[in-house]
Amino acid sequence: MGRSPCCAKEGLNRGAWTAMEDKILKDYIKVHGEGKWRDLPKRAGLKRCGKSCRLRWLNYLRPDIKRGNITRDEEDLIIRLHKLLGNRWSLIAGRLPGRTDNTIKNYWNTNIGKKLVQTPNRKSPSQSKDNYSPATKLYLSAESRVVHTKASRCTQVFINTTEPQKSQQPEPNPVVGPPAVNGFNRDDLVDPLDKISPLVSTDCEGSDFLIDFELDDKFLSDLLNTDFPPLCDGDADTNKISSSPISSQTLSFSDEMLNNNNLQGMDWFQDQ
DNA sequence: AAACTATGCAACCGCCTATCC
DNA sequence: GGGATAGGCGGTTGCATAGTT
Structure with missing residues (x-):
């Protein structure tokens, strides 16, 4: 039955x-x-x-629903979150106050998603690549690296404000400058997040994006056996986007990891 | 001006999970 | 422990409108 x-x-x-x-x-x-x-x-x-x-x-x-066009900041955030979460619209919507999962899903399907399969000779001037935000450009220029987490709960999202610890721990294999992806400097992806700051209620500057998922009884960070740096000098609470102090560890997806597919040990999470 | 096409978005459908009994 | 139910989610559809020919 x-x-x-x-x-x-x-x-x-x-x-x-x-x-x-x-x-x-x-x-x-x-x-x-x-x-x-x-x-x-x-x-x-x-x-x-x-x-x-x-x-x-x-x-x-619902009275708190935000109407009107998705802003560029919101688009950048959607793109970054989609890169991490895939089509987890409700999780993504949870990071965009006033936006519903349906709104974001529709926006993705009718705007961003189409850009991914867009042919170069489209007529519409509004779809000129020049109109894309830096994050969109980077997304379009790079292979999608969505992590399919099977996460049951997104417990924390942080903006990491810590500066790279250059002086404390000298790099064994120093990287000379940020890698460019198909002509786009990775800084292009950094700037939008700084601009998003008001949106995610943080005054911090920085590029790293941290998120932790509960995967059944484990946290993704546990599964990856990853060490993470302190979130921020000082009071990390001021940088929390959503606070649900459950996990003891927080998984960090730095821009470098995202842009260079440097998610060690995550093969089994990724698309076949 | 009419016909056709593309686009955006609200709404529906079916599956999954959590909870209750 | 297992079935029933409610709520939640993502995928898809269909309609109204805008844009193009």
């Missing part, structure tokens, strides 16, 4: 929501709060599936 549908299909409205339905749903949630989606339509007097109500609320009616 399969599971029963969330609602009987007969007699339910489908398709676009009317202003009246929106008002009913808004008013009901204002009074009773979210949740109990299956019962909600009956209680609120809506001829809609509970799932449909939930979706309408989360993607459209």
